[in-house]
Amino acid sequence: MIFLKLFLYYAIYSSLVLFYGVGVVRVTQLPFHKSLEVNYLIKIFCTILISTILTWLCAMYLLLPLRLVELYPIIAFLIYICVSTFFEALIRITTGKSSAEFAISFLIILLSVNESTSILESIVICCASICSFLFLIPVVYAIGQKIYIKKENILLNTSLLFLSLVVVILLLSVFDVSWLNLIFRR
Numbered sequence: 001m002i003f004l005k006l007f008l009y010y011a012i013y014s015s016l017v018l019f020y021g022v023g024v025v026r027v028t029q030l031p032f033h034k035s036l037e038v039n040y041l042i043k044i045f046c047t048i049l050i051s052t053i054l055t056w057l058c059a060m061y062l063l064l065p066l067r068l069v070e071l072y073p074i075i076a077f078l079i080y081i082c083v084s085t086f087f088e089a090l091i092r093i094t095t096g097k098s099s100a101e102f103a104i105s106f107l108i109i110l111l112s113v114n115e116s117t118s119i120l121e122s123i124v125i126c127c128a129s130i131c132s133f134l135f136l137i138p139v140v141y142a143i144g145q146k147i148y149i150k151k152e153n154i155l156l157n158t159s160l161l162f163l164s165l166v167v168v169i170l171l172l173s174v175f176d177v178s179w180l181n182l183i184f185r186r
Contacts, residue, residue: 003120003121003124006121006124006125006128007124007127007128007131008128009128010115010124010125010128010129010132011128011129011131011132011135012132012135012172013172013173015132015135015136015172016107016108016111016129016132016133017132017133017136018132018136018165018168018169018172019169019173020107020111022103022104022107022108022111023103023104023107023133024162024165026103026104027133027136027137027140028140028144028158028161028162028165039091039095039097040101041134043087043088043090043091044101044105044130045130046087047080047083047084047087047105048105048108048109048126048130049123049126049127050083051076051079051080051083051084051105051109052108052109052112052113052122052123052126053119053122053123054079054083055072055075055076055079055080055109055113056112056113056116056119056122057119058072058075058079059072059075059113060119062075063075072113073110076106076109076110076113077106080105080106080109084100084102084105088100104133108126108129108130108133109126111125111129112125112126112129139168140161140165143161143164143165144157144161147160147161147164
């Protein structure tokens with residue numbers, strides 16, 4: 001039950017895309033049909049998951065005893081590059097397509113290792129962050145189709161899309177009204 005709450009917290013309420021801002025521009029620029037390619041999703045998911053596990057293990061059993069925990073982003077970067085290169089080579093050999101992604105994947109790894117206290121929490125946060133990104137793609141696509149005005153007016157379309165994302169953020173965080181408790185106590 002604790003892991004379900006943790007998953008829902010990082011997937012919906014504290015969405016990596018909406019509240020941390022990781023990948024907001026990428027979500028708005030991805031075409032819906034292109035973003036759901038199976039090879040791309042499998043490569044990203046496996047790369048992030050394996051890199052998160054290896055980074056957490058290195059941080060806890062290598063860097064923590066040596067009191068060098070501040071260096072875990074560098075270790076995470078090196079691990080991510082090695083794992084990503086391996087999966088990229090596998091996908092290029094089998095399909096001939098590229099599925100490179102860096103910023104979002106690396107930031108998911110850093111967030112999941114930084115916010116967790118156990119390896120299971122790290123894995124749950126990692127999966128929830130990936131799901132928050134994937135959940136938002138169809139929502140952004142639907143909003144983009146509704147506000148599409150003219151092909152020439154890309155700036156207006158993008159501005160309206162970002163304003164719509166602000167409304168989604170407000171809708172997700174509206175139930176956290178703890179600041180109203182002070183008003184109603186009087």
